[in-house]
Amino acid sequence: MSWSRAGISALFLLFIFVLQEAAISKVNLPIGGFSLYLAVLLGLMALEDRSGAIVLGFIGGLILDLSPSVESPVGKWAFVLTIIGYIFSTNRESIGDFTQRPVAFVFFTALGSVLTLLAFLFIGLLLGENNGSVWHNFATVFGNGIWTLIFSPILLPLLVKWRALTLTSRERQ
């Protein structure tokens, strides 16, 4: 992953983050709600190589840590998403090129969204945070997974096209 593409990806994620905080979170979707930001970030991470996924996870996590509605300490999302980036990239290598396998791409992203939220809760437990009722957490995690599964088929092709635009000539080869 080149420096320029890391910068462009960070700006793109920042835009999605503003969209999520200002608009998407205003829509009261049933069962938990949808995190467009997580879906986009995981989709981008799935398309990167190992180092790229880790760096994107860290940058994406840092941006999410800036959210004023987050109660957890700064750095927690960065920690969780860096780990998820590593897990994503190692498993992705065994699956192959996602652009050729759209169904696997959609399921992988939805599953990643569930895993990310579960990891966030788990790290919260380790840090001694109160995560609230199990049922509420289950609804949030499950709901997010379902909505990601529903919206990903629309979202991911756009992400693949956007990423292709940001590739340098050397990366295309």
Next chain:
Amino acid sequence: MAAGGNNRSRLLLVILLVTSLFLITLDLRGVSLTKGSRNATQSVLAPIQRGFSDFFSPVGNFFSDIKNFGKTKSEVKDLKAENAKLKTQLVINADIQGQLAKLKGVLNLAGRGGFKVVAARVIGRGSASTFSQTITIDAGSSDGVSKDMTVMSDVGLVGVVKAVSSSSAIVLLMSDPTFRIGVRIAGSQSVGVLQGEGSSHYNLQLLDAAGTINHHDVILSLGSDNNHPFVPGIPIGYVSSVDHKNASLTQTATVTGYSDLNGLGVVSVILQAPAGDPKDSLVPKPTPTATIYVTSSAKPDTATVNSTLKPSPLPTSTLKKATK
């Protein structure tokens, strides 16, 4: 080559994880840099959220409205009647009318308690992925709002101010699992601790082993030192079920909140509380519920109508119809 690449990515992983842990440690130690970054984000996001708020307010509750629509036929019937009224109001501008009504209710409750308040519009909600339940309001430090101030709606407590920028503030809702408040039961004066459960129901635990909780008891805020973060006497909710566990030392109960935290439009931040405790003066007055029974008789075109009035624990009135 591949092994070299793997080693590089593992080294990168370790460096980034250590950086994350470093940031977490800084934040937990209360370094202002990390807190300041969130306040800066809030300052940037607030005007954008305000813009989106006007655009998204008609569609925000679209999905929840669909979910609740058609639960029962009688509800649909009532809703249709209500809808006809609302359509008339919409011509004038239903949104502004509703906000004015809420503002009137908020100021009415604040006035009864003798609180000095600043009214604010809800312009944003906490993200679905953050697990914390917050709202963003369009009043900030320039309006006199500061951290740890009590926020209330037209019927009762909403939450507490968590962070403030010049033109907006983040309010931690009382439904958040981290939210805890000292409360007392109106009338019996038993004190306890109320905790958010992530929904409109709250867990109440009495501190007094001899105290008792009864069904429909009204719960009020106990108040804090210098009225921060909580002023005393704010209605919170009523006891909807009492847990009867012989093993526990003190009694626990489930409380249903008065404020509908999902439908907040206008709230007020209490800037200053009166010198004295308002005691039970803010306890919602029981509104009589009219129950009308219509009994048909053997004679055609005749029916007997019996009506009864019962006090309701809720601050709203309802009309039930039973036809035989």
